[in-house]
Amino acid sequence: MDWFGLLALDELSHGLANLSMFPYFDVAHYVVSIMALREQPGALEVSRVSPLACWFSSMLFCFGGAVLSAIMLAEPAVAPLSNSTSVLLASITWYLVFYCPVDLVYCCAALLPLRLVLSGMKEVTRTWKVLGGVTQAHGKYKDSLLVMIAIGWAKGAGGGLISNFEQLVRGVWKPETNEFLKMSYPTKITLIGAVLFALQQTHYLPVKTHHLMLVYTVFTVVNKARMMLTGSSASPFAVVESAIYKTLFTGHSPYAALAVEVKRACIDRGATNGTTPAGAKEVGGNGAVEGQSGSLKAKEESEKKIN
16 A cells, blocks of 8 residues: 555655755755854864864864765765865855854854754755765665665764764864764664665665655654754664663673683782781881880980989
């Protein structure tokens, strides 16, 4: 049964698939991305000390996905920057967000209603980026599902995946913030989208492209709005992730008992070594007492001689 035709959503999905991202949705993506950079610790200080470093970091936030996917496909990393119109538009947005008089642009964009709209528009661009990466990889590696997923993921969430390199531009080094160690919600939802679109392109998922675009876009926009309105950063997949982790990656290890015994032995050895200084202190204390008693005896003998 065609549920999209039954619910009269087929025309809507076609309209969404034919929607142009330039310029309004692209501007929304630039504004939200550069605002996210500005809200990083120390970013404002860098913008005052080195505007060039701030601009370069902003471009990585805006075009990081395209740069990373180009590198993975053995294409020039500067190719995404060849579109002068997009770079100029992103540069103007960067200047207004960081250096607008009275900080007017940032204050207006930070208002919840407007920021909600801009964030929703950015999520729409995420769908196009993921699908574009999957389609681009499918044209070169038709039978490689893994490559399609990797390129779609990189193009949709490249700004987060190369965050450590972007931090180096600002003089910050925090390897513990690597997205592979602890994925953020945008990285997770982009990975899920890359998997779905890759399965759809290889016909493992019997869904039309524009229908999948509509479902994925609605889910990301609605969930983003929910997270912003409730102030929650919890992932909607937390329960599923926890169940999978406990089922597949926390099984009983035959070496667990051995590890416990080794740990106890180390603790006992440390405790044994720790008593040595105490004994030394006791010996030192006795020596001091003996020294004091010796001095008293010498004093008494000297007094006797005087007497």
